[in-house]
Amino acid sequence: MPSSQPYSIKLKNGEEVKVNDHVYCSPSWGVRDGTPYSIARIMEFLPSQGTPTFDKDGKRNEPITRVRLAWYYRPSDVSDRTVADSRLLLAAIYSEVCELSQLRSKCYVLHRDRISDLAGWKKRPDRFYFTRLFDPWLRKEFEVIPAVTVRNVPEHIREVLISRYEYIVAEREVVPDLTDDLRLCDTCEKWCPPYVGDDRFPPAFD
Structure with a gap:
């Protein structure tokens, strides 16, 4: 080694x-x-x-x-x-x-x-x-933000993100969603991803 x-x-x-x-x-x-x-x-x-x-x-x-x-x-x-x-x-x-x-x-x-x-x-x-x-x-610029400022993701994902990376790269339009307070579903009380109809966020597949 x-x-x-x-x-x-x-x-x-x-x-x-x-x-x-x-x-x-x-x-x-x-x-x-x-x-x-x-x-x-x-x-x-x-x-x-x-x-x-x-x-x-x-x-x-x-x-x-x-x-x-x-x-x-x-x-x-x-x-x-x-x-x-x-x-x-x-x-x-x-x-x-x-x-x-x-x-x-x-x-x-x-x-x-x-x-x-x-x-x-x-x-x-x-x-x-x-x-x-x-x-x-x-030929495009992206924002570089501290990983600790990302809050609107499931907690286990946030913990891994912070443990591995000091900064993350994101499109400017996405930064407010990433750094917003954690959004939970009123029904299941689990993390609620951004609206999939928004072109900035591709739909998720199982």
């Missing part, structure tokens, strides 16, 4: 980064498209292409030359609308393996819900935040 110990890599600027850290990433000037940098979360470190991440004894194969990154978008990357807030990002359902040499330095990205003082957060260098997720295949 692979080692569960934290694994870190030292960047050229001397900073150490590990899985789930956020970083500035940019390719060499020769292949850059004009964007000075992109922002991403480190998902895993990888050896050279064709080399297994771990050997048969569960030890990480060296040297580490690549990294899998989960990208963030700027709102202007996916829409024509003007967004004055340069610290606002969109999480994305998209990851890519890049050369380790493309990582420039650390930055910090949090969900808006985890920031108590947004104005103060944005005054600090290298700080960003997000509230939505962008699906590049559907």
